[in-house]
Amino acid sequence: xxxxxxxxxxxxxxxxxxxxxxxxxxxxxxxxxxxxxxxxxxxxxxxxxxxxxxxxxxxxxxxxxxxxxxxxxxxxxxxxxxxxxxxxxxxxxxxxxxxxxxxxxxxxxxxxxxxxxxxxxxxxxxxxxxxxxxxxxxxxxxxxxxxxxxxxxxxxxxxxxxxxxxxxxxxxxxxxxxxxxxxxxxxxxxxxxxxxxxxxxxxxxxxxxxxxxxxxxxxxxxxxxxxxxxxxxxxxxxxxxxxxxxxxxxxxxxxxxxxxxxxxxxxxxxxxxxxxxxxxxxxxxxxxxxxxxxxxxxxx
Amino acid sequence: xxxxxxxxxxxxxxxxxxxxxxxxxxxxxxxxxxxxxxxxxxxxxxxxxxxxxxxxxxxxxxxxxxxxxxxxxxxxxxxxxxxxxxxxxxxxxxxxxxxxxxxxxxxxxxxxxxxxxxxxxxxxxxxxxxxxxxxxxxxxxxxxxxxxxxxxxxxxxxxxxxxxxxxxxxxxxxxxxxxxxxxxxxxxxxxxxxxxxxxxxxxxxxxxxxxxxxxxxxxxxxxxxxxxxxxxxxxxxxxxxxxxxxxxxxxxxxxxxxxxxxxxxxxxxxxxxxxxxxxxxxxxxxxxxxxxxxxxxxxxxxxxxxxxxxxxxxxxxxxxxxxxxxxxxxxxxxxxxxxxxxxxxxxxxxxxxxxxxxxxxxxxxxxxxxxxxxxxxxxx
Numbered sequence: 001x002x003x004x005x006x007x008x009x010x011x012x013x014x015x016x017x018x019x020x021x022x023x024x025x026x027x028x029x030x031x032x033x034x035x036x037x038x039x040x041x042x043x044x045x046x047x048x049x050x051x052x053x054x055x056x057x058x059x060x061x062x063x064x065x066x067x068x069x070x071x072x073x074x075x076x077x078x079x080x081x082x083x084x085x086x087x088x089x090x091x092x093x094x095x096x097x098x099x100x101x102x103x104x105x106x107x108x109x110x111x112x113x114x115x116x117x118x119x120x121x122x123x124x125x126x127x128x129x130x131x132x133x134x135x136x137x138x139x140x141x142x143x144x145x146x147x148x149x150x151x152x153x154x155x156x157x158x159x160x161x162x163x164x165x166x167x168x169x170x171x172x173x174x175x176x177x178x179x180x181x182x183x184x185x186x187x188x189x190x191x192x193x194x195x196x197x198x199x200x201x202x203x204x205x206x207x208x209x210x211x212x213x214x215x216x217x218x219x220x221x222x223x224x225x226x227x228x229x230x231x232x233x234x235x236x237x238x239x240x241x242x243x244x245x246x247x248x249x250x251x252x253x254x255x256x257x258x259x260x261x262x263x264x265x266x267x268x269x270x271x272x273x274x275x276x277x278x279x280x281x282x283x284x285x286x287x288x289x290x291x292x293x294x295x296x297x298x299x300x
Numbered sequence: 301x302x303x304x305x306x307x308x309x310x311x312x313x314x315x316x317x318x319x320x321x322x323x324x325x326x327x328x329x330x331x332x333x334x335x336x337x338x339x340x341x342x343x344x345x346x347x348x349x350x351x352x353x354x355x356x357x358x359x360x361x362x363x364x365x366x367x368x369x370x371x372x373x374x375x376x377x378x379x380x381x382x383x384x385x386x387x388x389x390x391x392x393x394x395x396x397x398x399x400x401x402x403x404x405x406x407x408x409x410x411x412x413x414x415x416x417x418x419x420x421x422x423x424x425x426x427x428x429x430x431x432x433x434x435x436x437x438x439x440x441x442x443x444x445x446x447x448x449x450x451x452x453x454x455x456x457x458x459x460x461x462x463x464x465x466x467x468x469x470x471x472x473x474x475x476x477x478x479x480x481x482x483x484x485x486x487x488x489x490x491x492x493x494x495x496x497x498x499x500x501x502x503x504x505x506x507x508x509x510x511x512x513x514x515x516x517x518x519x520x521x522x523x524x525x526x527x528x529x530x531x532x533x534x535x536x537x538x539x540x541x542x543x544x545x546x547x548x549x550x551x552x553x554x555x556x557x558x559x560x561x562x563x564x565x566x567x568x569x570x571x572x573x574x575x576x577x578x579x580x581x582x583x584x585x586x587x588x589x590x591x592x593x594x595x596x597x598x599x600x601x602x603x604x605x606x607x608x609x610x611x612x613x614x615x616x617x618x619x620x621x622x623x624x625x626x627x628x629x630x631x632x633x634x635x636x637x638x639x640x641x642x643x644x645x646x647x648x649x650x651x652x653x654x655x656x657x658x659x660x661x662x663x664x665x666x667x668x669x670x671x672x673x674x675x676x677x678x679x680x
Contacts, residue, residue: 055417110333139339
């Protein structure tokens with residue numbers, strides 16, 4: 001097991017725009033994700049946050065804040081509020097500012113999907129980031145359409161675990177024909193950083209989907225959140241790839257593909273998941289991974 | 301339900317009591333979306349509804365929640381949703397649809413500080429006028445306010461009963477304090493609870509005129525799937541349910557919508573009073589503030605002030621008759637609220653100079669304390 005990650009020089013020296021004292025839980029993935037993202041984007045960034053964990057994590061002044069302007073907007077409006085900020089900046093000729101919408105999975109997959117789709121269809125010049133912890137964690141672990149099949153949440157309790165597989169968000173975004181779609185994981189910071197740097201230089205709607213561990217919601221030890229998240233990529237449940245101008249490229253190839261059961265069994269939320277479901281997840285994961293590899297070859 | 305003490309006594313949270321009330325009233329469908337401080341209602345129903353053969357769906361937002369409970373109600377299920385301020389705002393368009401299409405349903409709004417995201421974990425009473433006028437267009441609506449866990453149980457049943465009887469959406473206003481307070485409640489045996497179901501048409505399908513007036517102003521309601529084919533629309537419609545532009549039909553329809561509620565005023569306009577008979581000054585309060593007011597009345601009496609409390613259980617239609625009685629009897633009334641005076645304006649509106657109306661408002665996220673109310677009572 002790889003224990004330490006050698007971060008690139010550039011990334012270590014990048015600006016740290018997240019001040020200490022965040023109100024996130026121990027082992028929170030999204031706190032780290034914001035730090036990495038802003039390192040990639042730099043100071044000339046405006047962050048648009050809808051209702052989500054980050055509206056709390058950002059803390060109360062002066063304990064913590066981001067060293068960039070932040071607007072915290074209603075739940076369903078991250079993409080469109082960001083579009084508006086972009087338009088305002090354009091009017092004033094401030095073209096070097098990156099506008100980043102930063103929403104959770106509920107605000108992206110569910111309530112925010114309509115406005116995100118609208119913005120993507122108009123190819124608004126925004127970077128939309130979904131930090132996906134796979135449920136409504138801020139309100140107390142209710143299922144979202146990003147919650148994986150077989151997971152426990154407070155609204156998919158024991159006896160009625162989530163029946164439906166996770167929504168294919170990348171597929172939806174790709175169908176809009178936007179210039180950049182990528183997945184990223186806090187367990188692979190170098191890959192994460194490179195994608196944000198690349199996204200910054202692209203014009204039009206860019207969508208980055210981050211897998212972000214949530215120890216209380218996933219029922220894992222907070223010390224193991226990165227380890228568990230890394231397994232999601234190693235078992236191909238959450239492959240890391242990007243689609244730039246229609247060309248698919250897998251950016252992190254697991255050296256050895258592990259069975260999904262190792263990833264699933266490492267988390268309390270899948271404790272009641274049956275063997276049948278687990279086999280189904282294995283099959284579906286392999287299918288998706290193979291079709292991703294095919295797409296990579298065919299678009300080369 | 302937790303910590304059962306004796307046969308009918310339970311130690312419940314306000315949100316849990318809403319669930320118990322809904323299930324007792326026969327709710328079989330719930331659609332909701334996570335929001336503080338109402339999420340517990342969804343969470344518990346996600347477990348309980350399947351056990352009684354009902355359906356729980358977690359929706360993608362509150363527009364969807366409201367849309368789904370309307371659909372379920374048309375298909376014959378007693379349905380409910382629960383939310384808080386931001387979600388209640390998203391429900392407003394469909395709430396108006398439920399009014400015009402006369403679809404029975406219950407909407408629980410556990411109020412928190414606003415506007416917008418506001419204060420998600422603090423109590424407030426800022427949504428009172430939104431509950432009354434949040435959806436566009438002129439319309440009647442029933443709005444109830446709970447102040448205790450016991451109330452939450454009983455008023456949820458009442459809300460379903462009014463919804464079914466009058467074919468109207470009913471809004472139950474709770475707040476963060478009532479929702480998260482745990483106290484002992486007594487749940488009466490099922491057979492002692494009066495449950496009302498919508499009246500189904502007794503005529504054969506070919507004779508059914510879905511929106512025809514009658515003495516109550518409430519037409520019988522057929523469930524989709526029962527063989528009664530009819531049209532439901534958010535456009536103003538004639539007695540057969542089809543859109544109309546004829547002024548005579550429009551006016552008759554709109555007047556019936558109002559009349560059906562007006563005819564039920566005696567039953568719908570609920571209040572509770574406490575030491576009001578000989579009161580010279582009165583508190584008019586509702587929701588969690590009524591709890592503080594009760595204590596304040598006792599403390600004021602200890603100090604020689606003849607105080608009383610009129611608690612508004614129904615906020616809309618505004619219980620004008622009861623309020624007028626108190627205004628005639630007292631030299632001053634105090635209306636404490638966790639807003640800038642939404643109900644005190646209603647009180648002033650019916651006052652017509654009879655008596656002095658004072659306000660006491662708190663907007664800092666805290667609850668109005670008995671001391672605050674008592675101090676005001678001693679001053680007037």
